[in-house]
Amino acid sequence: MREREEDLMTDKQPVDTAIQYQSKLFVPQASSRPETTPDFSHIEIPSPIASHRPDVLSEAIDIQDLAYGLVRVLGDDNLVAGPWAPDLSPDKLLQGLKHMMHVRAFDNRMFKMQRQGKLSFYMKCTGEEAVAVAQGMALKPSDMLFPSYRQQGLLFVRDHSIVDMMCQCLSNAKDNIKGRQMPIFYSSKKHNFFSLSGNLATQYSQAVGWGMASAYKGEDNVAVSWVGDGTTAAADVYHALVFGSTYKAPVILNVVNNQWAISTPQSFASTGSTFAARSIGLSIPGIRVDGNDFLAVYAVTQWAAERARKGGGPTFIELYTYRTEGHSTSDNPDAYRGKNEASFWPLGDPIERLKEHLIAIEQWSEEQHQALQSELTDEITKDWKEALSHGSLDNGPHWPVTSMFEDVFKEMPPHLVKQSKQIGV
Amino acid sequence: MAKMNMIQALNSAMDIAMDRDPNVLVMGEDVGYFGGVFRCTDGLYKKYGSHRALDMPIAEGGIMGVAIGMGVNGLRPIVEIQFSDYIYPAIDQIVSELARLRHRSGGEYFAPVVIRAPCGGGIRGGQTHSQSPEGIFTHACGLKTVMPSNPYEAKGLLIAAIEDDDPVIFFEPKRIYNGPFDGDHNKAASPWSAHPLGDVPQEHYKIEIGKANVLEPGSAVTVITYGNMVHVAQAAIKNSGIDAELIDLRTLIPLDIDTIKASVQKTGRCVVVHEATLTSGFGAEILSQVQEECFWHLKAPIERVTGWDTPYPHAFEWEYFPSQERITQAMLRTLESN
DSSP, X not given: OHHHHHHOOOOSSOOOTTOOOOOOOOOOOOSOOTTSOOOOTTOOOOOGGGSOOOOTTOOGGGGTHHHHSOBOOBOTTSOBOSTTXXXXXXXXXXXXXHHHHHHHHHHHHHHXXXXXXXXXXXXXXXXXXHHHHXXXXXXXXXXXXXXXXXXXXXXXXXXXXXXXXXXXXXXXXXXXXXXXXXXXXXXXXXXXXXXXXXXXXHHXXXXXXXXXXXXXXXXXXXXXXXXXXXXXXXXXXXXXXXXXXXXXXXXXXXXXXOSEETTEETHHHHTTSOSGGGGGXXXXXXXXXXXXXXXXXXXXXXXXXXXXXTTOOOEEEEEEOOOOXXXXXXXOGGGTSOTTHHHHOTTOOHHHHHHHHHHHTTSOOHHHHHHHHHHHHHHHHHHHHHHHTTOBTTTBOOSXXXXXXXXXXXXXXXXXXXXXXXXXX | XXXXXXXXXXXXXXXXXXXXXXXXXXEETTOSSSXXXXXXXXXXXXXXXXXXXXXXXXXXXXXXXXXXXXXXXXXXXXXXXXXXXXXXXXXXXXXXXXXXXXXXXXXXOOOOOEEEEEEOXXXXXXXXXXXXTHHHHHTSTTOEEEOOOSHHXXXXXXXXXXXXXXXXXXXXXXXXXXXXXXXXXXXXXXXXXXXXXXXXXXXXXXXXXXXXXXXXXXXXXXXXXXXXXXXXXXXXXXXXXXXXXXXXXXXXXXXXXXXXXXXXXXXXXEEEEEEEESTTSHHHHHHHHHHHHHGGGOOSOOEEEEEOSSOOXXXXXXXXXXXXXXXXXXXXXXXXXX
């Protein structure tokens, strides 16, 4: 304790406390906080027939109304209307519904497993399933995906093995990325799904570069990337837009506006405008779409993909949705937003809305829905057992421990060979 | 005196600084209403308002740029980078601007910014939530670089950093936010309330930046470390019974070479421990200076125990995190060498 007393250099003279500021700084507000009642009444929800579907090679400036509007297809009557209605068979719609339900069943199980200590971390996409599933279905398998961390639905659309996704989350011996990353940081070259980074927005300009290479090689493939509303503040987003527009890269740049960036409301990034509007000054069409409307998301993505393939360059899509649950297993949303804010969200739930549509057109029933739900839940349970049979984070088996020295370089240099022999010593 | 963990001690330091000086504000991602993902700024929004506990857009480069501007205009911003792994978008602002501003303006301008950044592994954060990038910043000329290892010193050092007119980058080893950790992850976690350095004065005090602390006196070998590894090294010394002198650097820049020199000239043996990767890590700088200052006193090659030269692996966290065993073996090697 003696040394510690010597360390004490208490400044007996407090600094001049006479300074008092009257702050005039503007600080944005949240849609709700735990002590307030959520209120989304300011959100304008146009009818599906209110928007227009322009030619895919339109100039950004000529269609800027789409950046401030909201493209919708499913009306309040659960029926399809308006110019954006995509040509999708009931079978395709059922496939989309099934994918979304599958993702939700997967998320629920994984979240529970994290709570039971089997996983170190997890992130759900509850309420946003239509984004990845509808967009994934509107693309070609050869289109390259540069996702953020909440587009697991893309892997379901591309028929990735569910067991293998679980093995990645478990960092076990069957994990294709060899236990290197946290749960959900998937990578699947086979599925044209780029390796996830924990650093936000970095993939956005990389997608543009991939698209530039596709154009350079004379190919027809499109790169697609996603960021959240909060991440739009990152400089990489601006880089992607500038480079994408400069070279008319075949790329679709998506902003999943789910209203919350952990505890920070979208008002800290949206600057009082829409995100979609941000690209117009860079000659990239911005389109704002009801992100919980499976058909509208599909239609807008299809439009953007066609534009990209025809040499029209990027499209900037704002998917207007809501993050129903916490950011991840590491936060409790009740600490920073109004209780049950999700139930106030005016655009509903993507699974419920597509289900109601299919029921309305007599292609689906409540009973079939319940049966499918139990079937998917059972499948996930079965998959989880199989994944666990390949090992768990705590108990292994894992990849051999020396595998951590592999892939730092293509060939292991001498200093890593030396270190790999020291491990476990 | 109060029992505080490191989070509470850091919070107390910021609270005191904000209470004393309206120029001090905290800012960063989720630091306002929510109080930070690690809760370090908890309660400051309520007490000082949304203008002084500022939530910010997700753009570290932007946060750092505005912090410099605020600093130039008389404020003392405390920036929280949510994880030190997220600091790279701000590197240009930190290295090219913040660190060099005083020098390039002939002493006319400066920005007294404190950058707080949780660092280190041991929380299963994988490669994007576990890094120890201090060596990148010690290499930039003009940044004081601090890494405390306990609540008492964390508070005193943070107040000193806030009141310092130079920019300070303040790394917080997040594994020891709630309690000291000796590297044995199978053992039950022990809280700071059970540790003497969890006793923290509630009032204002400072610990001088640039002074190391001799934590354990010894005569056989000097172990030099900081942050997380202080507790691992301390346990290795205790459990091996080696008569080692343990130095907690606390500050990397400016480096307290006098304390290091006095110890190594006495023991003639030296082991440097840090969690960051080996090659070009701060340990290399310590080794150079020990060699320059103590060459004729050395009886054995200087040893380094560090993280491996790979990204931090999720599945092999405990094989990566430098262990007591590796530190003990290194101490023994220096003792056997003559």
